[in-house]
Amino acid sequence: MEKKVLIVDDEPDVLTYLTTILKHNGYTPLSAHTAQLGMEMVERKKPDLILIDIMMPKESGISLYTRLKEDRRFKDIPIVIISGVAQAGEFNFRDFVSDKSIPPPEKYIEKPIRVEEFVRIIDELTGGSSSARSKAGSNAKR
Amino acid sequence: MPSGKTRQKRALPPWVQYELLQQVPFNVAIIDRDYNIIEANDNFTEYFGKWRGKKCYQVYKKLDRPCDRCNSGLTFEDGQARVSDEVGVDQHGRQAHYVVHIAPLKKNPDGPVDYVVEMSRDVTETKSWQQEYQILFDRVPCYITVIDNDFRIVRANEAFRERFGDVRGERCYEIYKRRKKKCPRCPAAKTFKDGKVHKSDQVGVSKTGARTNYIVTTSPLARGSEKIAHVIEISTDITETKKLEEEIIEAERLAAVGQTVAGLAHSIKNILMGLEGGKYIVSLGLQKEDKEVIGQGWEILERNFEKTTTLVKDFLSFAKGRLPQAKMVNPNDLVMEIINLYKVVAKKSGIDLRAELDPKVKKAPLDPDGIHTCLTNLVSNAIDACQMSEKKKCFVTIRTKDERDVLSFEVTDSGGGMDYEIKKKIFTTFFTTKGGQGTGLGLLTTRKIVQEHGGKIIVRTKEGEGARFKMEFPRKRLLALYGKEKHNTA
Numbered sequence: 316m317e318k319k320v321l322i323v324d325d326e327p328d329v330l331t332y333l334t335t336i337l338k339h340n341g342y343t344p345l346s347a348h349t350a351q352l353g354m355e356m357v358e359r360k361k362p363d364l365i366l367i368d369i370m371m372p373k374e375s376g377i378s379l380y381t382r383l384k385e386d387r388r389f390k391d392i393p394i395v396i397i398s399g400v401a402q403a404g405e406f407n408f409r410d411f412v413s414d415k416s417i418p419p420p421e422k423y424i425e426k427p428i429r430v431e432e433f434v435r436i437i438d439e440l441t442g443g444s445s446s447a448r449s450k451a452g453s454n455a456k457r
Numbered sequence: 458m459p460s461g462k463t464r465q466k467r468a469l470p471p472w473v474q475y476e477l478l479q480q481v482p483f484n485v486a487i488i489d490r491d492y493n494i495i496e497a498n499d500n501f502t503e504y505f506g507k508w509r510g511k512k513c514y515q516v517y518k519k520l521d522r523p524c525d526r527c528n529s530g531l532t533f534e535d536g537q538a539r540v541s542d543e544v545g546v547d548q549h550g551r552q553a554h555y556v557v558h559i560a561p562l563k564k565n566p567d568g569p570v571d572y573v574v575e576m577s578r579d580v581t582e583t584k585s586w587q588q589e590y591q592i593l594f595d596r597v598p599c600y601i602t603v604i605d606n607d608f609r610i611v612r613a614n615e616a617f618r619e620r621f622g623d624v625r626g627e628r629c630y631e632i633y634k635r636r637k638k639k640c641p642r643c644p645a646a647k648t649f650k651d652g653k654v655h656k657s658d659q660v661g662v663s664k665t666g667a668r669t670n671y672i673v674t675t676s677p678l679a680r681g682s683e684k685i686a687h688v689i690e691i692s693t694d695i696t697e698t699k700k701l702e703e704e705i706i707e708a709e710r711l712a713a714v715g716q717t718v719a720g721l722a723h724s725i726k727n728i729l730m731g732l733e734g735g736k737y738i739v740s741l742g743l744q745k746e747d748k749e750v751i752g753q754g755w756e757i758l759e760r761n762f763e764k765t766t767t768l769v770k771d772f773l774s775f776a777k778g779r780l781p782q783a784k785m786v787n788p789n790d791l792v793m794e795i796i797n798l799y800k801v802v803a804k805k806s807g808i809d810l811r812a813e814l815d816p817k818v819k820k821a822p823l824d825p826d827g828i829h830t831c832l833t834n835l836v837s838n839a840i841d842a843c844q845m846s847e848k849k850k851c852f853v854t855i856r857t858k859d860e861r862d863v864l865s866f867e868v869t870d871s872g873g874g875m876d877y878e879i880k881k882k883i884f885t886t887f888f889t890t891k892g893g894q895g896t897g898l899g900l901l902t903t904r905k906i907v908q909e910h911g912g913k914i915i916v917r918t919k920e921g922e923g924a925r926f927k928m929e930f931p932r933k934r935l936l937a938l939y940g941k942e943k944h945n946t947a
Contacts, residue, residue, distance in 0.1 A: 328731040328761065329730055329734065329755045332730070332734025332738065335737065335738050373845045399722075
């Protein structure tokens with residue numbers, strides 16, 4: 316069965332972009348353009364991995380992240396923060412969440428993404444999609 | 458001096474004479490020509506101790522011979538009364554300062570002085586206060602001078618003397634500023650005129666031409682209704698503080714530049730992400746020869762090119778700055794334009810958008826486009842705040858007011874409000890709470906336009922309780938702007 320990856324980002328172009336990559340690499344992408352919808356989607360679809368943007372109107376990605384990690388039902392779903400706020404090496408999760416009981420995310424990916432690296436991280440965190448191994452990564456190069 | 462005859466006539470009963478001697482608030486002693494104390498009151502005894510059979514110098518100063526300069530001796534010689542300051546020792550051996558009044562006593566008015574009465578009073582405490590004040594005067598880390606109404610320095614404290622030398626008789630402006638004439642905005646001149654305390658920032662020039670920043674405070678030196686003949690001038694050197702202030706401003710400016718660059722980078726990253734996405738999808742579509750996918754990618758590319766253009770335009774209009782093109786307009790009309798512009802959007806979101814216009818608002822010289830931009834930014838922010846809050850019913854109100862020569866526009870919303878962290882950042886470049894939807898330049902541009910009108914923008918907000926943005930324009934400044942504008946176009 317294809318692994319489900321949820322993307323929460325308020326930018327429709329980002330949703331289209333990431334959805335396309337995921338689909339092309341054998342995943343079932345789910346998308347939500349607000350944190351609220353993201354939460355509902357998690358409850359309904361139980362994704363295998365969640366990608367969250369930080370800066371979103373109404374509720375920030377950090378707030379959604381915290382809610383998920385505080386929820387016993389969802390705290391074990393791996394989460395990747397994907398944002399342009401900091402460079403990959405300089406992202407310090409504790410600048411955003413000082414509460415030590417909330418663990419840092421599995422990964423931070425900086426926008427704009429590098430497709431191969433993005434796919435590699437998704438594969439790592441989900442154990443790879445059923446079709447990913449046969450496809451050997453993305454054919455569409457950046 | 459009353460004559461011997463009169464004294465005879467007014468002779469008091471002995472007990473009154475005794476009481477008089479006791480009740481006088483002085484230490485009184487009567488001495489003969491050989492300095493023997495022959496009588497003294499209880500005050501004297503209490504202060505100096507046993508005196509019977511002793512000489513005055515033994516009692517006053519614990520000396521075994523007459524003082525070098527003996528004022529009583531002089532009075533015995535010339536019959537003149539005198540007052541002197543003396544330093545002696547009290548009965549506990551403590552050094553004491555006292556004032557001594559010396560008067561001759563004569564049995565025969567035309568004869569020699571038979572006795573001298575010494576009336577002394579302890580002024581040690583007053584003296585020590587005086588000393589403390591002197592120390593205070595000398596050591597406070599300010600330059601203190603007393604100047605006369607010709608601005609000549611009459612007295613100066615130690616700090617002043619150490620810095621400028623003994624320059625008594627010279628004029629303060631010559632010393633502080635190497636000027637030949639009185640300074641403009643001279644606080645001392647004001648104090649001479651109105652007798653009040655005045656304060657002013659002044660820049661001094663040293664011998665080497667170095668500049669020193671001072672805060673100068675002047676106070677009148679006069680008793681009651683006397684005409685002011687002297688003024689105390691206190692100058693505090695604030696050069697270091699000024700320098701620090703400038704360094705802080707510079708650091709903040711650099712930090713703001715840093716934030717601007719970081720913000721710009723963030724905006725560009727988001728656009729790049731879109732462009733990358735478009736490129737990826739187009740290239741995927743080409744591979745699959747799928748026109749629909751190509752079209753989808755192409756659309757993303759177009760949208761993000763458009764975003765680049767908007768960002769660059771916004772950024773340039775923010776960075777460029779232009780003088781407001783002021784025209785006489787009715788501020789209430791400007792507000793109504795905005796209400797008309799937003800009423801549909803507001804209604805759709807269930808927001809009650811209304812204007813509360815002060816009918817007393819008079820026409821004002823404003824840049825209508827600029828104010829339009831400001832009100833648009835504030836109202837669209839207010840509507841966003843309402844939409845983003847959980848509240849079911851929200852309102853946005855635009856108020857105008859024209860009071861005490863200040864014209865104001867106020868945009869209030871009952872949305873989610875802001876916490877301190879957000880409030881701190883709202884006027885920083887590219888800060889947005891609207892994710893990809895905002896450029897983070899709106900409030901910054903608004904503030905810039907308001908400042909260009911000589912006004913200021915004030916924010917009041919509490920998390921969960923909405924926000925109020927008030928733009929205030931002092932009419933005096935608006936008029937100055939209008940004048941400049943007229944001048945430019947003439």
